[in-house]
Amino acid sequence: METPSTKSTLPLSEIAPIHHNHTEQNIANLIEAICGIDFSRDIDNCTSKSRTRHSPAKNDERPAAVLYPKTTAEVSKVVKACHERDIAVTSFGGGTSLGGALTATRGGICIDFKYMDKVVEVHEDDLDVVVQPNVGWVELNQMLEGKGLFFPPDPAPGAKIGGMIAMSCSGTNAYRYGTMKDWVISLTLVLADGTVVKTRNRPRKSSAGYDLTHLIIGSEGTLALVTEAVLKVTALPQNLHVGMASFGSLQDGVDVAVKILKSGHLLEAIEFLDGPSMGAIAQSGLIRETVEVAPTLFVKLAGSPQTVKEQMQFVAQLFSDHGANKVEFSHERRRIEAIWGVRKCLANALVTMKNDPSDLFLHTDAAVPISKMAELIHRSEKIVRGSAEGRNWFCASVGHVGDGNVHTAIICPQDAKGEAEKLLSGVQRLALELDGTITGEHGVGLKLTGLLADEVGDSGVDLMRKIKLALDPKCILNPDKVVRLEMDV
């Protein structure tokens, strides 16, 4: 690779070998160079920064040190020092990632954003806030509520803004409010060589050059680290109501969801859990509610009293037409929290379905155009349920049906890994066949690098790799995520 390529893409076969230097001496030298910045070399601490409950890592996949910078300047100092010493850099926020995006595959060091957790500015008139990366969306909304404001993206409750940007996340509000991509105005970045870039000021719109903000959203820490973000916020939904109903069949639940989507009524959220999901919740001990173990729709409504009344009548009629049981609508805060709490505890409830702690929790994140959603749910069900029958597997489907995003989950013994993964990969291919994506909101991480080319083509992956190498020529930022960097990794 001596003569610079004139190509627009970089195939895996043409990438030069990557050299990191993670010797003890080099790490010690780094720690010395960044004196004044807190760090930890405790093995348990280091290990905990490289995995989550939902994304395990191999035993030796951990950083050699965890660093705790407190400012953009300190992050820049750390990254620059790593760049000079060929040391890989992962980062850690809420630790809720699902696809291995924070695994320290090659060791190196981890930047824990723990101390960068401040809301820096709130501009009520401009409907924006300036925050550091370790602000949680739950805490941000608690703070905004008193001002009548609201930040919509709602992934796992522990998620932090930095990770939410990295993964281009969404959640149950995405059907109404869009995803993280729609809620970021600008970013302060630390690039792979330590350079600091602020992508924009605070105007609501700008055509000032390349959209660096959106290039970084969803780049999973592989192109830059985010040290500050300007986020849009909006008015808190008024007159909030929540509804819940269970159905005799999967078909009925899906039919009701599709009819709501096609009606033109714009609800706040529409979520769908299948029978096994509800069973997991019922058995989990995580909630006090008594729930039906049957396919269940959850809806949120808000707006003027007239709007909510019309929407509620429409939805209630559909529920009734499809023989729904245990229908409840409520606008009492306590009931809203209880009902939505049923939906929100699902991820934790599924984990309790393991027969053995070593069992695997595997899942997909397929999203398709709305018109194809019913087909995705039915055919996924067939693929998974058909093969799982008679085995000691637990299988469930949960849909952000408002935006066509469906998670299919399998919990199975470790020795069934290959087979279960093959089934889920069939579901992902089905999503592509239906003009959709292999990942609606969880990101590529380590898990989907192999499948990404099925979605965007080899040329799409090679273009991403070209961008990766341009911005991070030494491949120190979160290596091996999004695009593969070596033939045999």
Added chain:
Amino acid sequence: METPSTKSTLPLSEIAPIHHNHTEQNIANLIEAICGIDFSRDIDNCTSKSRTRHSPAKNDERPAAVLYPKTTAEVSKVVKACHERDIAVTSFGGGTSLGGALTATRGGICIDFKYMDKVVEVHEDDLDVVVQPNVGWVELNQMLEGKGLFFPPDPAPGAKIGGMIAMSCSGTNAYRYGTMKDWVISLTLVLADGTVVKTRNRPRKSSAGYDLTHLIIGSEGTLALVTEAVLKVTALPQNLHVGMASFGSLQDGVDVAVKILKSGHLLEAIEFLDGPSMGAIAQSGLIRETVEVAPTLFVKLAGSPQTVKEQMQFVAQLFSDHGANKVEFSHERRRIEAIWGVRKCLANALVTMKNDPSDLFLHTDAAVPISKMAELIHRSEKIVRGSAEGRNWFCASVGHVGDGNVHTAIICPQDAKGEAEKLLSGVQRLALELDGTITGEHGVGLKLTGLLADEVGDSGVDLMRKIKLALDPKCILNPDKVVRLEMDV
């Protein structure tokens, strides 16, 4: 530059010299190589593809040939052939660009997308359409209207989707519906070496790797050419009303706009024209209306009868409180078209204010957070009006006040160019001081490459240049736009 850089950015001082080969022989060789694809070498035709009424070019700044590919494969064939021969490529759609984005600064060839003007698919249930680049937004909306659908971005009436993507445009609907960035699901791209990439399928959301779609939106033809786009569409606003009122002072008009914005009433559009703008329209002969030559607000309302009634009462009361004249609200289609037609003819009306055809039409595109908009308008007015007094200049301000985007225009003789540009650059710097942008919707083009670093810093520009060179190492795609490529250009 023999050893590959390990930096994340590319400063102008470190870029290698760019070599194009635009000899007659090389161009003739290209034409031969792409046999079967329509082309024109007519000088007037070539010249017309390198300039617009609002963005003139030097005499020799024109492509040597205009090519008319009809498919993605043909565009790829042309670009690949140019890449092999070091020939620069500009492109042409509606020709409504304002900042020199289509100027063939170095000659080369121009791809005219004239024949790629088909709506390929309409997915009514998914609220999306698949279009070729030369579909106009006006024609698209005419086609969608019968289906009760609507595509919101509304720049100059002649603009085509390809150019709208290139410039990350918006228009009067942006306050309510957002900009072009919010309405594109995926793109089919031809990269600088001819590689074809489809950035996504059609799901509403995706976290599948880097957001190539948004990297290309606003890249002004410098990173890739767009040959097909999947666009979101939405339901046609129901019960549309338009309102218009003129005020005794600029202050009154701005105060009313700010009060509407702060009220929480979400209108469809809020536009503001100052007295001179209205004077230009009155004198232009472009409309049949009799209009007041005074600061004028234009509003659009839509929604349920109850919503529109409440909004209209609120707005009418504000108009009255601020002593508005000639207040009119209407929901008759004829009157809606007439009233909105007054606003929409402004760009053409301003051009008629030239005393001499050689006079210059210079303008800004500043956008600031809403809370700073009144200050932007007042201080811009002072900067420009103060210096223009007693001269034969025409100055006007027009604001997409709903999203804080204000255009300040000066029409002046050619010999005043330097002075007028200095004033407008003062307005642009003011926008930055107010936490805003130098360009809300027109793009950087040729005109703002010098100022871009004031907005995103040298490091931001150098990062953009690194991306440019990674994707287009020979700098054949629309050279000299967005980021400078040579010290002395």
